[in-house]
Amino acid sequence: MEAVLPIKVEIPSMRVLAESKLKEAEWAKQRYDQLNLIDEKWLTALCHDQCYQQRMVRAFNARVRHREFNPGDLVLRKVLHIAPDSRGKFAYKYDGPFVVRETLSGGAIILSDMDGTENALPVNADALKKYYP
Known part of the structure; x- marks a missing residue:
């Protein structure tokens, strides 16, 4: 199993866990579900990033004027x-x-x-x- 930073998973603080009074099995199941969703969230973020990059390239290239110089100009x-x-x-x-x-x-x-x-x-x-x- 691979190590995951708490920033990637939305892990609440220990105080929030204590106040919610979740059972150990239920808490472990929620953690496992969140860890399984990390790859999916990462892939959707990657897809959105690539779409954004393509939109920016298209918008930039639409305003670029192509100039052609020939020998003798x-x-x-x-x-x-x-x-x-x-x-x-x-x-x-x-x-x-x-x-x-x-x-x-x-x-x-x-x-x-x-x-x-x-x-x-x-x-x-x-x-x-x-x-x-």
């Missing part, structure tokens, strides 16, 4: 302000334009400058937007 790259800028909130939000050289799996994109020098690191497609001159 002009794009702007979002500026990640790591170093403090003296212009503050008036700093540029996007850099560019850049040319898409190659699209990799998982949404990674290799960019190059307009003069043809290729950037070393790939960029995530979430940080790009199309540029229309």
Whole structure:
């Protein structure tokens, strides 16, 4: 038999047991029934959790806009302000334009400058937007 925490089973306190004046056999039978119901309760909780996760994924994916970049497209790259800028909130939000050289799996994109020098690191497609001159 496996050990079960009292939190999983709704075991009342000793005072409640003493006040209810249950017989030993009746109390043991109730405990045994509750222990048998633990697996059922656990499975229903697991099922509810999986259904909840699926609903959340569906709701999130419904709002995601799929963006597709092809080689040769002009794009702007979002500026990640790591170093403090003296212009503050008036700093540029996007850099560019850049040319898409190659699209990799998982949404990674290799960019190059307009003069043809290729950037070393790939960029995530979430940080790009199309540029229309």
